[in-house]
Amino acid sequence: MELLVSIVVLMGKVLLNAFTSPMFIIIYLLLLIIVAWQYRRMEDITRSLHNYTRNRYLQSALVSAALGILGGLLGSILLIFIGIDLSHLGIMYLWLAAVLLMLVNPRFLCFAYAGGILSLISLAVGYPDINIAQLMGLIAVLHMVESMLILLNGSAGPIPIYLKRSHSLRGGFNLQYFWPIPLIALMANGLADPAAGVSMPDWWPLIKDYSPFDYGRHYSLLPVLAVLGYGEICSTRTPEQRVKKSARNLFGFSIILLLLAILSSHWGQLTIIAALFSPLGHEFVIWLGMREESTSQPIYVKPPRGIMVLEVKTASPASRSGIRSRDVILSINGEPVNELYAVQQFLSCGFKELEFEILREGQRILLQLTRKPWQELGVIPVPDNTTTRYLTLDDGSLFGFTQRIGRKLKKR
Known part of the structure; x- marks a missing residue:
């Protein structure tokens, strides 16, 4: 020492x-x-x-x-x-x-x-x-x-x-x-x-x-x-x-x-x-x-029902209400939602208080959200079929490269 x-x-x-x-x-x-x-x-x-x-x-x-x-x-x-x-x-x-x-x-x-x-x-x-x-x-x-x-x-x-x-x-x-x-x-x-x-x-x-x-x-x-x-x-x-x-x-x-x-x-x-x-x-x-x-199976994909949250924006109404990444929004004020535009319709009505039904790790919970009439919810959902902006990725490793070469040689 x-x-x-x-x-x-x-x-x-x-x-x-x-x-x-x-x-x-x-x-x-x-x-x-x-x-x-x-x-x-x-x-x-x-x-x-x-x-x-x-x-x-x-x-x-x-x-x-x-x-x-x-x-x-x-x-x-x-x-x-x-x-x-x-x-x-x-x-x-x-x-x-x-x-x-x-x-x-x-x-x-x-x-x-x-x-x-x-x-x-x-x-x-x-x-x-x-x-x-x-x-x-x-x-x-x-x-x-x-x-x-x-x-x-x-x-x-x-x-x-x-x-x-x-x-x-x-x-x-x-x-x-x-x-x-x-x-x-x-x-x-x-x-x-x-x-x-x-x-x-x-x-x-x-x-x-x-x-x-x-x-x-x-x-x-x-x-x-x-x-x-x-x-x-x-x-x-x-x-x-x-x-x-x-x-x-x-x-x-x-x-x-x-x-x-x-x-x-x-x-x-x-x-x-x-x-x-x-x-x-x-x-x-x-x-x-x-x-x-x-x-492996991706975990940030559109669920069969509801809207999965990819990320919650900092200092947003969603963040203050306790919504987290990977939460699935099932309904708002008792009305089921499956698309982002349905959430936007609720927001456009000017509701100041909203009740969200959330599916989190297999458990259903209710969260109360308070916002100003013009505020957005503050969530980034996982992509769906309407998403037009995204990144494309390939396996750029040396091992991935040799595997691709091997597959091409086998085809020949």
Whole structure:
């Protein structure tokens, strides 16, 4: 515990100094602006589909920033205790590979793909000269932090969407979040000064370097900025259910990759396995989510009777009355309703008080709704046959691509 406190205190000092640096602050604010802009773009999608927006993109960006600081603290502690040295990782090559992959497909802008490909190239031709075990350790830690942030924040304010898959319309939610994280990482810079710094235990680092100068090496703590992102569509589970499963799958990927990184630092024969697992394991996590979306039954579809609610607008009469997502409106003031226009007819009559019969998780309940005569109800229903604006989605994973190729070859 004393060692942990000493390291956290040093990290705090480095982070405090970083946030007094004009250049660091400018870069951090730039990342925050980019995150806010992305949230604004997602709200524009909601506006175009449903003529509704929360105008909470600035609030969402600030929440992401706060959680990013928490994630950065956890990630920094892991990086230091594992012993990840940034001087051996070829960070510039890593970013270059990630940008090139982004040009192929934006979702490949991920260190799991870039790091794996970069490591395989290094193993094949000997260039660039990087410590693959430590690079895999860095990627594992970043995804471990991402899984934690997904669990904490991944279902907050999901974006309601209409989508078409397999020629059928369904409702769903776009889960897309970004977290700017300030990290404190190690950077080797010469021989140790016995009178300065913190002495690490004999087992440290977990990922061994085995450089001839490794013993007695001195490390500095260096502030680094990064952005973690998460994006997924859910229509077969609620956002809360989807987030828990995605976070669990990603955490499992991170643990396996970290173990492979530690083992490969002791047994070099395992290095190629770690390098292959980084992109393929991450792609498998993506494929699991896409597979469930394409094979499971959607839950946001028009019921045989009534109107299912996809989303309730913030601060609306429906929100105040207690109507929730997945509620089915069966009747209003005792009159059955099966189409949205029937609800609009009731509203056009200027009723200030309405009684809704709701089907919720198999139970029928009555809710009282009070509104001003000109106020709309404030619900976004699931799509029906009259819906004309929607998104189309295909399985864009590597495994999905190979399956489509396989089906085409079988037809031939």
